[in-house]
Amino acid sequence: MKIAVCVSHVPDTATRIKIGADRKAIDPAGVTYIINPYDEFAVEEALKTKEKIGGDSLVYVITVGGEANKDTIRKALAMGVDEGILLKDDNQRDSFGIAKALADEIKSLGCEIVFCGKQSVDYDNSITGQIVAEMLNYNCVPVVVDFKIDGNKITAEREIEGGKEVVETELPAVITTQKGLNEPRYASLKGIMAAKKKTITEKPAIPSTNFAEVLDMNLPATKQPGRILGSDSSAVAELVKLLREEAKVI
């Protein structure tokens, strides 16, 4: 079986955001880029699924973006993914545009199961996986914290407000991964060396017109620091009074 993992290449979560001159995107100067943290769970689950199914299963990592995305592909290859595919486009795409390119590639590869992170930590859209599934007419379970596959049948638990939903569906399917699903493996030195010999195919992403138009990007108003009321429990009485009378929250 062919398995796809879709990944994105994003600024490290410790990044302080500076807005670019055009006010449409961040200023990338000095920013460290990493594999999207939620995509590491997707890579791990794809590898585990391959190990479970066995046979001649193959795992492909697919990403849409510029040349720099190859670093993220290599990270996935070092963890154990078989082949990398970069769908090149240096322009910013909305979720729809990214999904369109991914779906096209997944279809031509013939992948029956697709894993991707539940959202990218840059634009926080959290809908790309669902759009890919719908475009391919695949089933989809987003925000998965427990995943089981038995032949064609999938049982997945997804996180919702106040609990979990147990979803039953069938292949072909897209699963979007949430923290808690697994512990992503570290790339071993052997894995890193092996990754250098693995193929990264590069091709243009199929064209797409964005539905979403960015008008402006800005920084939220910063909060004024408040008052330090004291340095021990003797300040509690005043704190409670302020919460009751000034903030009126208790």
Place this chain on the structure above:
Amino acid sequence: MANKILAVLEQREGTIKKVSFEVASTAAKLSKELNLDVEAVVAGAEVSNINEVSKYGISKLVHFKNSEFNNYSSSAYADVFSGYASEVGATYIIVGNTAFGNDLAPRLSVKLNSGCVVDCINLTVESGEVIATRPIYAGKSNLKTKLNSDVKIFTIRPNIFKAELSDAGSFSVDVKEVSNPNLKSKVVAYKKSEGKLDVAEADIIVSGGRGMKGPENFNLLESLADVLGAAVGASRAVVDAGWRPHREQVGQTGKTVSPTLYVACGISGAIQHLAGMSTSKYIVAINKDKDAPIFSVADYGIAGDLFDVLPVLTEEIKKIKS
């Protein structure tokens, strides 16, 4: 050309959720500004509080009914709602940005060939167009965006838009029985987290970080949470250390929250944590280090030992509440 705005409501176990009244109210308000008709839609088996929707400026509600619809089915719900949206020529669809809305909205967007903006914190009408504002980078930045598709879908963040009372004059409920729904993907069970409030929905959050020193000390936070009726949250450091479950994590790789009150205990305030909670209405910080970044966003702080402060705070609040 089409002329409707649809408010897609969410029910859980037969009760329409609070966020759906915010959705209804937001759709009703937009309909006035855009001069469109508004309708609410819900899928469910029996839904107990349907009439409550009428309080929020909605005069027509369509209930898609099937005995299987008590539980969510992404395939069935997406078919039903997209079919109806096409039938009535809906140009705008508003959904809550919950697990439900986040699953459903992108599917509708493919079926209706429309753009979708998720997690909006503001929707305004400028020159007849809806301009959406949404946080990105977990709230480190905001993005203003508009959609250039014929049909436009927006999901709204819970607890941000007000459910404003507005009398629409009349209210009718149209029940449509759905036969043979497409259940190829369906929820077979709902596992409630053991009696705990969820940080994403809580009005008050009491959150702990590495300063709690160990998982055994979180009972101090749980006691405070109990007296406040609050949810317990956690920083990434303590979730990664395995002290607390991931569903409690607040911040960039956890949940972004905007409660009325956020009490940060033993949390220094790493940038990815601040991104996830700094839009809380009131923030209280309790931390030994008076230079901790958490104090830069806190309204009230106690720069002291939380093991000294927390028990006293819990007792004081208990006194008020009793």
